[in-house]
Amino acid sequence: KAGVTQTPRYLIKTRGQQVTLSCSPISGHRSVSWYQQTPGQGLQFLFEYFSETQRNKGNFPGRFSGRQFSNSRSEMNVSTLELGDSALYLCASSLEGQNYGYTFGSGTRLTVV
Amino acid sequence: GQQVMQIPQYQHVQEGEDFTTYCNSSTTLSNIQWYKQRPGGHPVFLIQLVKSGEVKKQKRLTFQFGEAKKNSSLHITATQTTDVGTYFCAGPDSNYQLIWGAGTKLIIKP
Numbered sequence: 698k699a700g701v702t703q704t705p706r707y708l709i710k711t712r713g714q715q716v717t718l719s720c721s722p723i724s725g726h727r728s729v730s731w732y733q734q735t736p737g738q739g740l741q742f743l744f745e746y747f748s749e750t751q752r753n754k755g756n757f758p759g760r761f762s763g764r765q766f767s768n769s770r771s772e773m774n775v776s777t778l779e780l781g782d783s784a785l786y787l788c789a790s791s792l793e794g795q796n797y798g799y800t801f802g803s804g805t806r807l808t809v810v
Numbered sequence: 811g812q813q814v815m816q817i818p819q820y821q822h823v824q825e826g827e828d829f830t831t832y833c834n835s836s837t838t839l840s841n842i843q844w845y846k847q848r849p850g851g852h853p854v855f856l857i858q859l860v861k862s863g864e865v866k867k868q869k870r871l872t873f874q875f876g877e878a879k880k881n882s883s884l885h886i887t888a889t890q891t892t893d894v895g896t897y898f899c900a901g902p903d904s905n906y907q908l909i910w911g912a913g914t915k916l917i918i919k920p
Contacts, residue, residue: 730908739898739910740853740898742907742908745906745907747906752906752907753906753907787852787853794902795903796902797858798843798857798858799843799853799855799908800855801852801854801855802852803851
């Protein structure tokens with residue numbers, strides 16, 4: 698079966714711009730989580746969506762937002778980009794959430810210049 | 811809030827030596843999951859442990875879940891270059907959120 702697909706793979710944006718990242722989960726998976734990972738850092742949780750509802754949110758500013766569609770596909774948006782937003786953004790899907798293993802996508806590497 | 815502590819942060823080993831990483835949760839976990847992230851890659855799910863005292867093996871990898879379901883370990887026997895990467899543990903909190911350890915980076919000495 699197809700894995701988790703994230704688009705685009707790479708993105709270069711200018712400070713102040715906004716960006717939208719997309720994630721298509723594994724078919725049948727209803728939970729989608731987003732993480733930020735910077736070099737040498739662990740996984741910083743952004744938010745989780747389950748059946749189109751945001752179930753959890755990490756400690757990120759309101760510039761970071763997301764949504765999930767009825768087909769479970771998810772998008773995350775970052776407005777007013779800052780240099781510190783440069784990171785690998787990972788999407789992970791799971792059948793039902795935290796009691797099942799997560800499958801990660803390859804990520805979107807965002808560079809803010 | 812709930813925390814998952816993982817140690818060590820780094821472990822340098824000679825190829826063929828063993829490797830162990832430990833996770834400790836501040837609260838009892840319903841399950842614990844282990845992931846591996848190769849350099850330049852994304853985390854890949856390895857295993858989930860659910861039962862108290864559970865031990866599972868995958869070839870040279872042995873995973874344990876403590877009796878109190880608050881700690882876990884991953885042990886790799888006779889490391890190989892393909893084992894290089896960062897190993898993460900993660901466990902769910904009461905709000906359905908997965909809490910992650912900081913990861914242990916396995917480095918093979920040249």
